[in-house]
Amino acid sequence: MKIILNGHSSDVRGGESVLAAIKQLGLPPDARGVAVAVDGEVIPRARWEDVRLSEGARVEVLSAMQGG
Amino acid sequence: MAETLTELEDPLLLGGRTVQSRLLLGTGGFSSLAVLSEAVAASGSEIVTVALRRVDPAARGSLLDVLRDLGVQVLPNTAGCHTARDAVLTARLAREALETEWIKLEVIGDEDTLLPDGAELLRAAEELVAEGFVVLPYTNDDPVLARRLLDVGCAAVMPLGAPIGSGMGIRNPYNITLIREAVDAPVILDAGIGTASDAALAMELGCDAVLAASAVSRAQDPVRMARAIRAAVHAGRLARSAGRIPRRLYATASTPEEGMPDFPLA
Numbered sequence: 001m002k003i004i005l006n007g008h009s010s011d012v013r014g015g016e017s018v019l020a021a022i023k024q025l026g027l028p029p030d031a032r033g034v035a036v037a038v039d040g041e042v043i044p045r046a047r048w049e050d051v052r053l054s055e056g057a058r059v060e061v062l063s064a065m066q067g068g
Numbered sequence: 069m070a071e072t073l074t075e076l077e078d079p080l081l082l083g084g085r086t087v088q089s090r091l092l093l094g095t096g097g098f099s100s101l102a103v104l105s106e107a108v109a110a111s112g113s114e115i116v117t118v119a120l121r122r123v124d125p126a127a128r129g130s131l132l133d134v135l136r137d138l139g140v141q142v143l144p145n146t147a148g149c150h151t152a153r154d155a156v157l158t159a160r161l162a163r164e165a166l167e168t169e170w171i172k173l174e175v176i177g178d179e180d181t182l183l184p185d186g187a188e189l190l191r192a193a194e195e196l197v198a199e200g201f202v203v204l205p206y207t208n209d210d211p212v213l214a215r216r217l218l219d220v221g222c223a224a225v226m227p228l229g230a231p232i233g234s235g236m237g238i239r240n241p242y243n244i245t246l247i248r249e250a251v252d253a254p255v256i257l258d259a260g261i262g263t264a265s266d267a268a269l270a271m272e273l274g275c276d277a278v279l280a281a282s283a284v285s286r287a288q289d290p291v292r293m294a295r296a297i298r299a300a301v302h303a304g305r306l307a308r309s310a311g312r313i314p315r316r317l318y319a320t321a322s323t324p325e326e327g328m329p330d331f332p333l334a
Contacts, residue, residue, distance in 0.1 A: 006122040014318055026125040034123060035165035042160045060122065060265045062161050064132050066104070067119025068094040068145040068172060 004058045018048040021059050034063045078305065080277055082254050083170060083202040083223040084266055085141075087114045090271070091301045092143070092256065092282025093294070101129045108138050111284065111294035112205050115141045117172055119148070132166075142222050143204070145172035150185070152192035159196050171196060172226070173205040182232045190220065197221035206258050209243040211250040218253050226250060226279065229260030229270065233282040237266040241273055248274035263293075264300035271304025272312070 001012050005021055012020050018036055019029055027034065029048075036043045037060045043051050053059065079086045093113040098104035109115055116135060136141050143144025144162035149155040152175060159171040175192055184207050196203050203222045207213055214225040221258050230236030237260055238244060248255055254277065257270035260285040270278050280297050287293035 008209060025123055027123065032281050033130075035120070035161040037157060037161055039333040042157070042164055044164060059253060060161075062120045063123045063165060064118040064142065064144065065121040065124075066098060067121070067147050068117030068143075068174075 001053065003053055003056065006059070006061055012053065016052050018043050018051045018053065018059070021053060021062060022048065025061055027061070031063075034038055035063060036061050072218060078309075080254065081199060082115075082277070083204070087141075088112075089114045089155075090277040091267070091298050092116065092277060092279040093284060095131065095135075095285075096147075096277060097282050097285035098290065101131065101134050101196040104131075104285070105134050105138060107284055108135075109282075110291045110298070110299050111239050112148045113140060115143050115274065117143045117279070117281070118147050119145055119316030121157055135242075141164055141170075142168065143170050143172050144168065146178070146192075149174060150188075151174050155188070156195050156199075157190040159192075159201060160199075163201070165262065170201055171204065173203050173222075184208050184228070186210065189213075190216055193217055193222050194220040204256070209240050209247065211243065211246040214247045214251055214255075218251055222253075224254035224256055224276075226256045226258035227259055229266065232259045233286075234260060235264050235283060236260055236267055238273070238305045238329075241269065242269070242289045244273045244275065261297070264296040266300075267297045268300040268307070269305035271301055274308055277301070277307040 001016055003010055003012055012024055039058050080090050083301045085289050089112045091111055091113050092115045093111050094117045095104055144166050146158040148156040149158055155175045156258055157310050173190040175185050176182050186208060191206055193203050193205050194291055197220055204224050204226055205217050209227040217225055229238035255275045256277045257275045257280055258279040261280045263266055267278045278301050284290050284294045
């Protein structure tokens with residue numbers, strides 16, 4: 001299934017959950033300091049495993065960076 | 069006996085927290101996490117800002133680990149957001165990622181000056197306060213907007229001295245004074261600080277704290293500049309509470325006339 005993961009078209013393997021997208025980025029499932037938005041909506045950590053992504057979903061996986 | 073400089077006697081109440089340091093530090097622009105860590109320690113800051121960006125799986129070292137080791141409070145910002153909608157979503161993501169209700173709210177209205185968009189800022193502030201955030205808005209040096217931001221429940225106002233990263237100091241000290249007079253909430257001078265004297269001036273004008281970022285991180289010796297601005301914040305705070313003499317056009321002799329000798333002409 002194709003999604004837009006952090007701005008890049010990405011073919012998610014290993015399921016259709018938010019968690020699968022997180023793993024796709026090389027992050028551990030319990031990644032600290034990370035937040036996810038799917039199509040402009042925050043998906044809380046507790047729902048990463050349950051929320052299904054649909055074809056073409058825009059997934060943003062963010063963390064703290066130097067700034068401000 | 070010589071006194072030692074201490075910040076402990078004059079804490080800052082901010083968002084329901086008591087902090088000893090009146091200097092907040094931005095983490096942007098440091099050449100490495102090692103320099104960042106040393107500069108944060110030298111600054112004495114207890115609150116440091118971070119931005120939220122796409123995860124970089126190749127990133128080396130963890131900013132959050134460094135900040136946790138320093139024992140400072142991480143204050144996420146909404147840097148780069150141009151609309152209330154984006155800023156609100158970024159704040160929600162920051163809350164989720166960093167487990168904090170605190171947000172330094174930035175909504176930028178102009179690409180060249182990075183000046184805040186007052187209308188979008190106020191809209192975002194209102195929405196985030198309603199969602200339970202402790203909102204610290206980066207705002208123009210506008211006393212009316214400052215009041216409006218506090219009316220909707222912001223925990224402080226953070227007026228700019230000059231555009232972000234410009235190092236131009238406080239371009240309109242009268243407006244900062246007017247904001248100080250207009251509001252009964254913490255005023256944190258944000259943006260524009262170029263060197264220590266700018267920070268001292270902010271405090272002398274009655275600001276409760278100063279946020280420095282580029283002034284420290286892009287100085288030739290960031291650690292030394294962190295120390296300098298820390299001392300300046302402290303000095304400015306002391307000077308403010310000491311009460312300065314009024315400015316006069318003409319001299320006022322500091323030495324009495326009485327007891328002057330009468331020298332005869334030779």
